[in-house]
Amino acid sequence: MTDMETILRMAEEAGFTYAAPLDPATIELKDEVRAMCASGSCGQYGKRWSCPPGCGELSECAAKIAGYRTGILVQSVGELEDSMDVEAMMETESDHKAHFQDLYADLRKRYPHMLALGAGCCTQCAACSYPDAPCRFPDRMVSSMEAYGMLVLEVCQKNGMAYYYGSNTIAYTSCFLLE
Template identity: 45%
Template sequence: MNIEQIIQEAQNAGFTLVAPLDIKTITMMPEVRKMCEVNKCDAYGSNWACPPACGTLEEGSDLISQYKSGIIVQTTGQLEDDFDSEGMMETAKKHDENIRRFIEEFRKKYDTKMLPLGAGGCRICKKCTYPNEPCRFPDSMIYPMEGLGILVSDVCIKNNVPYNHGRGTLTYVGCCLFA
């Protein structure tokens, strides 16, 4: 698998920025996991991909250790002002669509195991089955980076990728790890 080719394919999927990710720069921090408990995104305790259902920090670390390389993917949108909730939702939707498009294309072309990490709870289903029924698509669920204890800005900085693209913009960040 050629990482340059994968980057091109992720760009084709619609991301505004794609860059190689050095897997060794991923650090899982208990304090990031702790922030999930504030439940700003409404996914804590209501999604199989989020804490507490996604497992302990150690289990997350074991999961990440199965992968050898990766890419950082970003979707940046323009906002009319700091309160442009419509623009924020539209950018989040685009990021979700980009990541799903990339996963679909990747899985059509490669046998390599891939772990997509996104922003916020997994939104593959309209309503997550948690906690009453098992996850409908355990092989496709998208774990949030923060839910695994990964500080998004830290990963961007360590891989020389801008995290903030300036006033009037909003950036959603994810990554895809390859075995």
């Protein structure tokens, strides 16, 4: 088992702005978050195995999370010129996803049964096989924290991490649950 200090250093070296220990016992899965997915707010509902309903009922997600005793939150914070600075938003998101994949690859060597929950839907394949065929890479599929019913703001607050850094900033948050 790797100590928390080492894991947090790995997150920092991967390029995240912030990282903090995550206590899985603080995580509550909420029907309201699933309702936001179902409302089509991000356009991925019913389109990928990583997203509801393909990623399973909340009770199934809760059963998976129940097996973990520790984890980390990772966050990328970007500066925007103004609230319309889409370019900086996309760049921050892209950096966050790249750092996430790098750290995921490193942590998987130490925790082969970890659960990684990202920001946004799974992007392993350009076109997801859902619903016509099984997921092509079930070991690499990444659901979002929201797909699992987590209110990211609340998870951050309960684990001592900020969620909002001011009007001209954007923050992307993900987590890794470690066995």
